[in-house]
Amino acid sequence: MHFDNGLYTWITERAQDAPGWVDTTIRLWSDYGLGLFAVLMVLVWWRARRDGGARLAMALAAPLVVVAAYVANDVFKMIVHEQRPCQTLHVVTVEACPPLGDWSFPSNHAAIAAAAAVAVLLADRALAWIAVPAALLMAASRVWIGAHYPHDIAVGLVVGAVVALVLTLLARRAVPLVERLGETKLRPLVAAR
Template identity: 30%
Template structure:
């Protein structure tokens, strides 16, 4: 079933150079787009926005660490390794396929932002969906790899949200230190959000 779903998506590739290029762009640069978004949230917003950016970054890092542990416990070969008739649109190492690091990082950041700011979170989730879809389109992941990534990201986001009262003082100290270094006066702008 997983391979059949993979084929139904991956077989869409190779028919349109424009679509293939779009999918290759998202599969290669989605995490760069997320980094730019987080930097924008950090530099353009107030202290609350900075806190949101730190939560999103931290959630992404923890989710990727969870992926590393999962891949050591359960190894799933990539589609192009198991099925030699798969023609990928990009070159990729023959490492573990499950879960997708790109999709996990994208969804973890998106879910963390959505939990704190719906206006930013919704477009980030859409970007994460495109990223996950693109990983299958280009032939480096199965659909269930992306589903697994969504589950990992959701669980990590939920746990971090539950730990907020313990984490807030640490993040506030980081923000206060940053503001003191760069001469920005705190105006009690925790109400301000990007």
């Protein structure tokens, strides 16, 4: 029994009462919205090529940071082995319930979205106004469709944000490597001119 069973049930009941187009929109966002973060990371890199330095190092590291956050989050999943709420509470959900053994805690979608949002925020604050709300909406969508408890998404957001914060700030130390890349055939990756 989880402390947020009632909140999960309340949210999934609201989803059942919502118009079909609302559920479809949220389900599509939940399933495919992570692609937005890939686009944002490409934009951050493209814009950072003009400035170089720490901003470019952080932009180049962003995809690796997101992968690291996913791996760290998945380690938690393998340790905790929390069943999905749709398995334990037997509620009707917007999306089909994942099979037994597809663990719930913490949410990978939330961790990936948070990691991408923090990486974008640190490398290009101008795009953070898209990335941060999108990460929160991604996390919330996972509860709406019935895939996660609220605490799953909260912890996923924290794991992703912390991993991204640490690794993105560490990436600033890679400026000499990025500058050396500018002297090779990979120059178009690190210089706009």
